[in-house]
Amino acid sequence: MDKKSLLQWQMDAGVDEAVGEEPVNHFSIPSPSEGECQGGGQPSSKPHPLPPPSRGGSNSKPLHHSPSAAAAIARQAADGCETLAKLEAAVRGFDGCAIKKTASKTVFADGNPKCTVMVIGEAPGAQEDVQGIPFCGPSGKLLDAMFATIGLTRPENLYISNTVFWRPPGNRQPTPEETAACLPFVEKHIALIAPKLLVLSGGTATTTLLNKDISISKLRGKTYDYTNPYLASPVPVMVTYHPSYLLRSPGQKRLAWADMLMVKDFLSQNQ
Ligand code: URA
Numbered sequence: 001m002d003k004k005s006l007l008q009w010q011m012d013a014g015v016d017e018a019v020g021e022e023p024v025n026h027f028s029i030p031s032p033s034e035g036e037c038q039g040g041g042q043p044s045s046k047p048h049p050l051p052p053p054s055r056g057g058s059n060s061k062p063l064h065h066s067p068s069a070a071a072a073i074a075r076q077a078a079d080g081c082e083t084l085a086k087l088e089a090a091v092r093g094f095d096g097c098a099i100k101k102t103a104s105k106t107v108f109a110d111g112n113p114k115c116t117v118m119v120i121g122e123a124p125g126a127q128e129d130v131q132g133i134p135f136c137g138p139s140g141k142l143l144d145a146m147f148a149t150i151g152l153t154r155p156e157n158l159y160i161s162n163t164v165f166w167r168p169p170g171n172r173q174p175t176p177e178e179t180a181a182c183l184p185f186v187e188k189h190i191a192l193i194a195p196k197l198l199v200l201s202g203g204t205a206t207t208t209l210l211n212k213d214i215s216i217s218k219l220r221g222k223t224y225d226y227t228n229p230y231l232a233s234p235v236p237v238m239v240t241y242h243p244s245y246l247l248r249s250p251g252q253k254r255l256a257w258a259d260m261l262m263v264k265d266f267l268s269q270n271q
Pocket of ligand 1: 121122123124125128133134135136137139140162244
C-alpha cells in the first residue's frame with residue numbers, strides 16, 4: 001500500500017494528530033493495547049492484529065466481538081471485580097470495544113476514590129488520550145473550576161471517569177454499542193466508589209446511565225435515584241451540562257452554576 005493511501009486510511013479512521021516523534025508501523029507489530037492486558041478481565045484467546053486497511057474507512061473495521069457478546073464479556077468480567085484495582089485491570093484487559101484499537105491510552109479515572117461526588121463524563125479527548133487522565137484538557141479545567149467554586153477538588157472529594165475508557169477517533173461521540181460494551185464496568189465502578197452523589201456531565205452520560213433520552217435542560221435541577229445491578233441501594237444522581245458544551249455556549253454557565261449550588265446544597269443536607 002502506498003504512503004498516501006495509508007495516510008488516507010488513518011484519516012478515515014479518525015487519526016488527527018501525530019503522537020510520537022518516530023512513525024510506528026502498526027501493521028508489523030502487535031498493537032500496544034495488547035501489552036496493557038493485566039489479566040483481570042476476559043482477554044481474547046489470541047492476539048488480534050489491527051485489521052487490514054481497506055477502502056471502506058472506519059466502518060469496515062470489524063469489532064473483535066459482536067456488540068452483545070462484548071457487553072456480555074464485560075458483564076462477566078465486571079461481576080468478578082471486587083476491588084477498584086481489579087476493575088481497572090479488567091478494563092485495561094478488555095478487548096470488546098473497538099475504540100481501544102485507535103486510542104493511545106486507557107483512561108480509567110482520576111481523583112479520590114473516597115470522594116463525596118463521582119462525576120461521569122462522556123469520553124476521553126485528545127489530551128486525555130495522551131496523558132491517560134480523564135478531564136485533563138480544556139473542558140477538565142472548566143470542570144475543576146466549577147467544582148472548586150463549591151469547595152470540591154479532585155485530591156479531596158471528587159472522583160472522575162467517563163462512559164467509555166478510550167478516546168473515540170476524531171473526538172466523535174461514543175456510539176451506543178461502545179457505551180453498552182463499557183457499561184458493566186461503569187456500573188461496577190459506581191458501586192465500588194459508592195459516592196454520596198453521582199453527577200452526570202452531559203447528554204451521553206445521562207442517556208447511558210439513566211437510560212433516558214431526554215435533554216439536560218429538562219432533567220437538570222432535580223435529584224433522581226440511580227440504581228444498577230451492583231448497588232444494594234440507590235445513589236442520588238444529578239445531571240448537568242458538559243463543560244465542552246459550556247465552552248461553546250458560555251451563556252449556559254449561569255445554569256451550570258445553579259447546578260453547582262444544588263450539589264452544594266445537597267451535600268450540606270446529606271453529611
Ligand atoms: N470530555 C469528557 O467527557 N471526558 C473527558 O475525560 C474529557 C473530555
